[in-house]
Amino acid sequence: MATRALILVEGDPTGTGLLYIQAAQRLGLHPITLSADPARYEYLAAEKYEAIRVDTDNLDALIRECSRLGATYDVAGITSSLEAFYATIGKLCQYFDLPGPNPTSIERCCEKFSQRQLLAAAGVPVPAYRLAANAADVQSSAAEIGLxxxxxxxxxxxxxxxRLCRNADEVAEHTTYLLGGKHIWRSLPRMLVEEFAEGPQYNLEVMENExxxxxxxDYGPPHFVCREHIYPALLTDDEHERIADISLNCLRALGLGWGPANIELRWTERGPVVIEVNPRLAGSPVPQLVQAAYGVDLVSEHIKLVIGEEWNLRKRRSHTAAARYLIPDCDGTLDWIDGDSRAAAMSGVAEVKLFVEAKTPIIRKGDYRDRIGQILAASPSRALTEATLQRAVDLIDWSITPFPTVGEQEQSLGPTLSTPASAAPDER
Incomplete structure (x- = not known):
């Protein structure tokens, strides 16, 4: 009998890709990663997991490779931990008649303007928004919506x-950044200009319609790099029901009835407003937090769905789980970072992970890549979880030497010596 295999298209350097591999092995599957550059995932080489180099932006190349693997393995399912490849996953699953997401729905959802249109048409509360293709569009859209x-x-x-832009100068500055060649576009360079929905943020994990x-x-402006997650959020039953109803309306409006979804909302003066619907499982450490809080292994249950087996989201406990992300406050060279071993040894700390080593250049980008580490804590008590997490965070410290300014660089070089044209060779 052929070995049952799970094909994973690309991975995730932050950890979710490894979670999928480990969960697949626990379920008796042989995980195979298809990647344009397998070397970028250190965990593949470290544990000698099977990986195959293939152009993952080329659907035909992926079909050929999956067909080739099908001659050796019983391909039970195909999936990915990355949103950028989720529509491709849907197309592959359709081609090979395997369970998977609807690629058309995924593509519409991943295009934020289309997502906004579909949600608004279904009566889902969303921020005011405009689509902009150039600086003039951005400027007029910002004026219409209001800063x-x-x-x-x-x-x-x-x-x-x-980025949150509080005035016209910041709008112009960020428009220049996006259109000036520094931002890497995954599609045509089009921008969304949105009303700033102020209020506490809540993130939901949904599988199918549950x-x-x-x-x-906690997402801190202006760049909205997440600083903390805590499960469960402190909500009344009515608030929880209202958020859940809006979230399920999102899935219906977007045609996302299959698989996992991650939904972000803010509770504003007019109630819950949907910020974004992501048609895939949230990245690490959200799956670990959900498992610590509720005893539900989202990755394993998603894989069961992918391979057509019975899945179960029954909660086995009701704990509080929280994560804090370590984010530097300046650019420069990381001199040292320590305290992680002491933090990891604390009772109630589930994980301490550092993403950088000493002498690493720190260049903040204003997104998830700014994180230099994360700490997870969990316990039956919310107060204990929060206190444990804070004590663990306080144990970790680091030092960053800012990069020298242009003036400092010139000063360090000293005065420039020039050689007189009339000087003899031995005098130069």
């Missing part, structure tokens, strides 16, 4: 290129 506004790429994830958990999330 402050959020300016973001129409396609993207991880807060890449997203809300698994609601987290309180």
């Amino acid at each position: 402050p506004v959020i300016l973001k790429p129409a396609v993207g994830a991880g807060s890449c290129g997203v 809300v698994i958990g609601v987290a309180a999330a």
Whole structure:
């Protein structure tokens, strides 16, 4: 009998890709990663997981490779932990007659303007928004909506290129950044200009039509890099029901009835307003937090769905789980970072992970890549979880030497010596 295999298209350096591999192995599957550059995922080489180099932006190349693998393995399912490849996953699953997401729905959802249109048409509360293709469009859209506004790429994830602009100068500055060649576009360079929905943020994890958990999330402007997640959010029953109803309306409006989804809302003066619907499982450490809080292994249950087996989201406990992300406050060279071992040894700390080492250049980008580490804590008590997390965070410290300014660089070089043209060779 052929070995059952799970094909993973690309991975995730932050950890979710490894979670999928480990969960696949626990389920008796042989995980195979297809990647344009397998070397970028350190965990593949470290544990000698099977990986195959293939152009993952080329659907035909992926079909050929999956067909070739099908001659050796019983391909039970195909999936990915990355949103950028989720529509491709849907197309592959359709081609090979495997369970998977609707690629058309995924593509519409990942295009933020189309997502906004579909949600608004279905009566889902969303911020005021406009689509802009150039600086003049951005300027007029910001004037129509009223400052402050959020300016973001129409396609993207991880807060890449997203910024709160409080005045006209910041609007112009960020427009120049997005259109000036520094931002890497995943599609045509189109921007979304949005009303700034102020209020506490809540993130939901949904599988099929079941809300698994609601987290309180702290995203600090102007770039909205997440600083903390905590499950469960402190909500009344009515508030929880209202958020859950709106979230399920989102899935219906977007045609996302299959698989996992991650939904972000803010509770504003007019109630819950949907910020974004992501048609895939949230990245690490959200799956670990959900498992610590509720005893539900989202990654394993998603894989069961992918391979057509019975899945179960029944909660096995009701704990509080929280994550804090370590984010530097300046650019420069990381001199040292320590305290992680002491933090990891604390009772109630579930994970301490550093993403950088000493002497690493720190260049903040205003998105998820700014994180230099994360700490997870969990316990039956909310007060204990929060106190444990804070004590663990306080144990970790680091030092960053800012990069020298242009003036400092010139000064360090000293005066420039010139050689007189009339000087003899031995005098030069």
